[in-house]
Amino acid sequence: MTASRIAPLALYQEVAERLRQRIFSHELPPGTWVDEQALAEHYGISRTPLREALKVLASEGLVTLKPRRGCYVTEISERDLDEVFTVMALLEGQCARTSAQRASDADLERLRRIHADLERAADTDDINGFFEANQAFHHALQEIADNRWLLQVITDLRKVIKLSRHNSLFSEGRLEQSRAEHRSLLDALLARDADAAEQRMREHISSGRAALARIAKAKNRAA
Structure with a gap:
């Protein structure tokens, strides 16, 4: 297991924090499509905690959930x-x-x-x-x-x-x-x-x- 992977029992808050920091550093720039499958594989977790993390970030305005289109890092005008x-x-x-x-x-x-x-x-x-x-x-x-x-x-x-x-x-x-x-x-x-x-x-x-x-x-x- 690499240092970037998260143990399966880690709380979704930890996943949210890692993604939050990647957004703030613009490693995930505004407008970026969030590839759930790739992120889940990268962190070594199932999609369930990842999706819960994305809901947290959506409530903070950092990502936007678009029906039938997926999740994107929010673009601020x-x-x-x-x-x-x-x-x-x-x-x-x-x-x-x-x-x-x-x-x-x-x-x-x-x-x-x-x-x-x-x-x-x-x-x-x-x-x-x-x-x-x-x-x-x-x-x-x-x-x-x-x-x-x-x-x-x-x-x-x-x-x-x-x-x-x-x-x-x-x-x-x-x-x-x-x-x-x-x-x-x-x-x-x-x-x-x-x-x-x-x-x-x-x-x-x-x-x-x-x-x-x-x-x-x-x-x-x-x-």
């Missing part, structure tokens, strides 16, 4: 991104508002530490490090807000965003812009200014969408 980011701005804005109201001194210190990591990554143009610190900061706010339903929806929407072939931080000037937005957001949180925290988070999310749009536009011009 510019309109999809516009709509998803609009909802994300609302949800993460609420998250920032709640966090500003609820954060303890220890919570705020945690945010300061994460922001320091973000600053260090920006100083060295470490896009991967900046992205990780950015994700950690947002996740920390979600934990401080302590609303599991809000967290669940945000998590699902971020999975859909990962279907985009681009990272907004690769847009020229976006890293410095994002750093400035984080500084402003942190200032609002430290001041426990709920209105400002919500507004600055919404602007931060909207700026991320605008950066992705610039990348797509540049790519279309080049093509």
Whole structure:
């Protein structure tokens, strides 16, 4: 048995996670037909756990099940991104508002530490490090807000965003812009200014969408 094969008794969640990571890495790009038989043979499993895994991914919006045509990795359009980011701005804005109201001194210190990591990554143009610190900061706010339903929806929407072939931080000037937005957001949180925290988070999310749009536009011009 090869390292890539899954034991027959493995849970379908493990299968879903392996496929999820292949989708996020674009090893299975948007629009790809999912060959159930080939995948089942590759992982050394029956089709039953594979199909259950695909249902999980379909519920997350990562794959699309088409009657009589099979399963495909979801293709996300510019309109999809516009709509998803609009909802994300609302949800993460609420998250920032709640966090500003609820954060303890220890919570705020945690945010300061994460922001320091973000600053260090920006100083060295470490896009991967900046992205990780950015994700950690947002996740920390979600934990401080302590609303599991809000967290669940945000998590699902971020999975859909990962279907985009681009990272907004690769847009020229976006890293410095994002750093400035984080500084402003942190200032609002430290001041426990709920209105400002919500507004600055919404602007931060909207700026991320605008950066992705610039990348797509540049790519279309080049093509």
